Amino acid sequence: MTILLDDPADAAALLRAGELVAFATETVYGLGADARNGRAVAGIFEAKGRPHFNPLICHFPDAEAAWAEVRPDERARKLAAAFWPGPLTLVLPRRADCRVDLLAGAGLDTLAVRVPGHPGALELLRLAGTPVAAPSANRSGRVSPTTTAHVLEELSGRIAAVLEGGDCEVGVESTVLDLAAGGAALLRPGGVPVEAIEAVIGPVGRALPISAAPEPTLRSPGLMLSHYAPSLPLRLDAVEVAPDEALLAFGSPLPGAAQVYQLSETRDLREAAARLFSGLRALDRPGLRGIAAMPIPGEGLGPAIRDRLDRAAAPRG
Numbered sequence: 001m002t003i004l005l006d007d008p009a010d011a012a013a014l015l016r017a018g019e020l021v022a023f024a025t026e027t028v029y030g031l032g033a034d035a036r037n038g039r040a041v042a043g044i045f046e047a048k049g050r051p052h053f054n055p056l057i058c059h060f061p062d063a064e065a066a067w068a069e070v071r072p073d074e075r076a077r078k079l080a081a082a083f084w085p086g087p088l089t090l091v092l093p094r095r096a097d098c099r100v101d102l103l104a105g106a107g108l109d110t111l112a113v114r115v116p117g118h119p120g121a122l123e124l125l126r127l128a129g130t131p132v133a134a135p136s137a138n139r140s141g142r143v144s145p146t147t148t149a150h151v152l153e154e155l156s157g158r159i160a161a162v163l164e165g166g167d168c169e170v171g172v173e174s175t176v177l178d179l180a181a182g183g184a185a186l187l188r189p190g191g192v193p194v195e196a197i198e199a200v201i202g203p204v205g206r207a208l209p210i211s212a213a214p215e216p217t218l219r220s221p222g223l224m225l226s227h228y229a230p231s232l233p234l235r236l237d238a239v240e241v242a243p244d245e246a247l248l249a250f251g252s253p254l255p256g257a258a259q260v261y262q263l264s265e266t267r268d269l270r271e272a273a274a275r276l277f278s279g280l281r282a283l284d285r286p287g288l289r290g291i292a293a294m295p296i297p298g299e300g301l302g303p304a305i306r307d308r309l310d311r312a313a314a315p316r317g
């Protein structure tokens with residue numbers, strides 16, 4: 001049962017308890033989860049039926065709260081002063097002590113952050129007291145919802161609650177600007193025109209959308225990586241494991257691996273999704289021949305997990 005809430009305090013309590021809550025922003029309705037909680041974040045992908053893990057935008061009540069998780073440079077501070085609260089998302093390097101779960105950022109060293117310009121959203125974020133990861137509150141492949149009725153059509157029964165917030169004003173998504181790699185690159189056009197951004201920080205490169213960008217050849221962390229991939233070779237659907245391989249286990253581990261990271265002993269796909277990026281990082285150690293991943297079933301979050309493993313396993317040039 002999905003309940004309709006009027007009081008942001010009730011919605012904040014649900015978020016803190018690891019539940020999914022849709023809320024209005026000035027752009028579209030977002031499907032929010034406590035970004036520190038990997039299981040809650042995995043629930044977003046499950047509820048949307050997304051077949052892959054892409055990095056989500058984290059929402060904050062003010063710039064200071066955002067700067068606690070990412071490192072702003074001078075340009076980020078200027079843009080925040082000019083456009084926040086508002087429809088501008090900044091991609092910045094994660095701080096070493098960033099509390100946002102790796103799944104919310106799809107394993108990347110960067111994080112997309114925003115302070116939304118909607119009083120109800122800001123109140124919710126203040127009361128929640130945690131970064132809130134939120135993509136648009138629609139099923140995968142459908143249009144973004146701008147009314148409570150749209151959200152319920154899409155997600156009723158799949159999320160705990162919707163915080164009533166009226167109709168969204170902007171109706172288009174936030175502009176996404178990547179400041180993490182030194183330059184300034186437009187990753188998605190949106191509510192703040194690029195010319196307005198250029199008036200504050202100078203020229204902005206028009207990058208390819210992240211999904212269309214070619215696989216980078218430079219693999220240093222943070223250098224415009226469109227997906228996280230370990231540096232060790234990854235072998236999928238392993239049914240046995242060598243003594244110089246690390247094992248990404250799902251269920252009873254195959255015997256004999258040099259090192260084992262358990263995604264989920266009980267074969268719970270939500271737990272496995274929440275642990276996937278930490279697992280790949282933990283096993284990605286020099287001195288081993290590679291990582292063997294046990295088979296992941298094809299239902300629920302399984303295809304999204306498999307998709308990410310496939311990409312990590314694909315040969316890179």
Ligand code: AMP
Nearest residue numbers: 055056057091110111112135136176210
């Ligand atoms: P959504 O949350 O569905 O509105 O979409 C978020 C947008 O921000 C997508 O276009 C993502 O690819 C992009 N994005 C989020 N985080 C990052 C990141 N760390 N690096 C690059 N792009 C990002």
Ligand code: MG
Nearest residue numbers: 135136137144
């Ligand atoms: Mg969307």
